[in-house]
Amino acid sequence: MQGKAHLFIFFIVLYAFSFELYAYFLVEQGYKNVLIYNLFFVFGETLLILFYIKFLVETEKTKRIILYFIILFSLWAVINSIYFQSPDILFQHYTHLLGSLGVVVFSCTLMYRIFMVDRADEIPLLGIPHFWNIAAILLFYSGSFIYFGSLNITWALDSYYLTILASLNRVFAASLYLLLGFSYYSPLIFLQKSGGR
Amino acid sequence: MEEDNSLQTFLAILTGIIIMVIMAVFIIAIVIVHRQRQIRNRHKIQIIKADFRNTILNAEKEIREQTLLYVSQELHDNIGQLLSLAKLVLNNPDPAAVFEGKKLINQIIKEVRSLSRSINKDYINEVKFEDFLQEELAKVQKSGFCEVSFEKEGLPVSFVEGDKKLVLIRMVQECLNNAIKHASPSLISIKLRNLGNKLFLCIEDNGEGFDMPTVSQGLGLRNMHSRIEAIGGNLEIDSVVGQGTRIKIELEHEE
Numbered sequence: 001m002q003g004k005a006h007l008f009i010f011f012i013v014l015y016a017f018s019f020e021l022y023a024y025f026l027v028e029q030g031y032k033n034v035l036i037y038n039l040f041f042v043f044g045e046t047l048l049i050l051f052y053i054k055f056l057v058e059t060e061k062t063k064r065i066i067l068y069f070i071i072l073f074s075l076w077a078v079i080n081s082i083y084f085q086s087p088d089i090l091f092q093h094y095t096h097l098l099g100s101l102g103v104v105v106f107s108c109t110l111m112y113r114i115f116m117v118d119r120a121d122e123i124p125l126l127g128i129p130h131f132w133n134i135a136a137i138l139l140f141y142s143g144s145f146i147y148f149g150s151l152n153i154t155w156a157l158d159s160y161y162l163t164i165l166a167s168l169n170r171v172f173a174a175s176l177y178l179l180l181g182f183s184y185y186s187p188l189i190f191l192q193k194s195g196g197r
Numbered sequence: 198m199e200e201d202n203s204l205q206t207f208l209a210i211l212t213g214i215i216i217m218v219i220m221a222v223f224i225i226a227i228v229i230v231h232r233q234r235q236i237r238n239r240h241k242i243q244i245i246k247a248d249f250r251n252t253i254l255n256a257e258k259e260i261r262e263q264t265l266l267y268v269s270q271e272l273h274d275n276i277g278q279l280l281s282l283a284k285l286v287l288n289n290p291d292p293a294a295v296f297e298g299k300k301l302i303n304q305i306i307k308e309v310r311s312l313s314r315s316i317n318k319d320y321i322n323e324v325k326f327e328d329f330l331q332e333e334l335a336k337v338q339k340s341g342f343c344e345v346s347f348e349k350e351g352l353p354v355s356f357v358e359g360d361k362k363l364v365l366i367r368m369v370q371e372c373l374n375n376a377i378k379h380a381s382p383s384l385i386s387i388k389l390r391n392l393g394n395k396l397f398l399c400i401e402d403n404g405e406g407f408d409m410p411t412v413s414q415g416l417g418l419r420n421m422h423s424r425i426e427a428i429g430g431n432l433e434i435d436s437v438v439g440q441g442t443r444i445k446i447e448l449e450h451e452e
Contacts, residue, residue, distance in 0.1 A: 104220075111227055125231045135224045142220045146213035165210065172217075 005055065009133060009180050012048050015040070016177055038087040038095075043077050046099035049137055053106045056130055062109065069102050093148045100145040107138040127190035129183040136179035143172045252427040253360050256367040263370050264315055267336065271312055279305045321366060326354040329366060330387050333373055337385060342377055343402075344384045351391040361428045361450055365398070368421060372400045372444050375417070380404025380442060396448045403441040409434070 019040035023033035047070065054066040077095045085092045111134055125131050147169045283301040286294050314320055324332075327349055334345040356362040369387075376385050382404030390397040418434065425432040430448035 108223070111224070124235065125228050138220050138224065139217055142216045143213050146209060146216055168210070168213075 005052075005130065006184055008048075008052055008055065009129075009183070012045070012052070013177055013180050015048065016045060019044075032088075034091055035088040038081075038092045042092050042096045042099065043074075046073065046096070046103060049103050049141075050099075050106065052133070053103070053110055053137075056110055056134070057106075057113070059113070062106075062113070066106055069106070073099055073102060091148070096148045097145065100141045100148070103137060103141040104145060107134050107141070110134055111138065124190050127187045129186050132179050132183035132186055136176045136183070140172045140176040144169055248423075249360075249427050252424050253363060256364045256424070260321060260363070260367050260370065263374075268312055268316060271308070276305060276308050276312070279308065321363060322359055326356065326362060326365070327389060330369060330389060333369060334385065334387060337373060337377065343382050346384065346386040348386070348388045350389070352393060354389070354391045354396060356450055358428075358451060361430075361448065364424055364428045365430075365446070365448065368424060368446065369398070369400065371417075371421065376400075376402040376404060376442070380406070382441060394449055394451065396446075396450055398446040398448075399443060400446075401441065401443045406436045406438045406441050408438055409436055 019036055023036045026033040026036065050066060050070050050073070054063055054070075057063050057066065073095075076098050077092070080092055080095045081087045084094060147165055279301060283298050283305065286301060287298040321329075331347055334347055337343065338345045373385065376382055380402050382402035385400070385402045388397075388399040388401070421434075422432050425446060425448070428448065430446060433445040433447075434442070435445075436442040
């Protein structure tokens with residue numbers, strides 16, 4: 001199970017690296033990359049994160065709720081694409097708002113349930129890779145929730161302010177992927193310190 | 198217009214930062230609370246371990262004391278008497294008395310061997326639990342105090358955890374001592390049932406019994422409860438004045 005989770009996180013990092021690279025390549029070629037972000041970030045990555053959280057949750061009830069949310073999110077993404085925000089023209093922040101809200105709420109629930117209620121107490125929290133992953137996801141999505149949520153307001157701003165906001169978001173995104181990448185080294189650092197397993 | 202934009206940007210950044218700070222505080226709070234709980238649990242585990250060690254040490258000490266008491270009684274009441282008798286017999290010049298004296302000396306040798314076995318430090322570890330129960334009952338019967346009975350059901354008992362056996366042995370001794378000292382029964386019976394990893398032991402006497410609400414507050418019974426809890430077992434005491442006492446012990450153990 002641990003190995004599967006490790007592979008899944010590795011896949012997310014690789015996936016993000018691939019679409020970011022492709023989006024960068026498109027911009028360099030003078031094309032718009034909004035469709036790539038809508039498909040792979042707003043929809044794809046949110047789904048992957050939600051599946052990761054579902055994988056970590058232990059109670060059947062919460063698993064079912066996450067599954068219903070995934071269905072709702074997918075439906076909303078389709079409706080938004082057809083009626084409100086065309087995916088090849090606009091960044092779909094309506095879809096992203098719902099997705100990131102779900103990620104934040106489920107991450108908080110998971111933090112509370114897995115790490116405070118269900119888990120055995122022998123292992124230090126900092127030595128659990130999933131703790132770092134969920135903490136990084138929670139921080140990134142709570143920040144990006146506001147950033148992308150207020151995008152229609154900030155769209156009218158001059159490029160200086162937009163650059164500041166976008167840079168902040170990039171820093172958080174980079175921190176997220178770094179933490180996802182390095183979280184599996186946390187047992188080596190924190191479990192050895194506390195006597196190892 | 199530009200002022201409005203600046204304000205909106207400022208508010209967007211501020212809201213984002215506030216939410217992130219709240220989330221960061223939430224994460225840090227979880228880490229701190231978890232750490233404190235971990236420390237509390239470790240402390241609790243240490244206390245439980247110390248209690249358990251204490252229980253085992255006490256049980257060992259009491260078994261030793263019980264054994265010494267038994268040895269001193271045997272030396273005085275049994276071997277001492279047999280030796281005096283042998284001396285008397287051998288003082289008789291009749292040749293038949295020599296043969297009788299030899300028989301007595303052989304019996305004394307047997308008794309001494311049996312005594313030396315019970316003093317042996319490894320005896321408790323090596324003896325089978327069923328054999329121990331029968332030997333303890335045999336001692337009671339031999340003393341002429343009362344009749345005894347032993348019943349066994351299920352599989353033979355073999356303890357992997359020596360500590361559990363030690364505590365259980367001490368509890369049996371304590372139950373028998375209590376019956377002898379306070380109950381004046383005409384019959385003491387032990388029933389043993391082993392269902393693989395679950396052991397049921399019932400020690401029953403038909404003596405005077407006691408008033409449960411009064412005596413159950415006493416130190417002796419509380420000790421017995423805490424001991425059996427220390428090895429993960431369960432103790433049930435049922436006594437009626439004038440009818441006797443039944444002590445049931447239930448214990449999970451590894452085969």
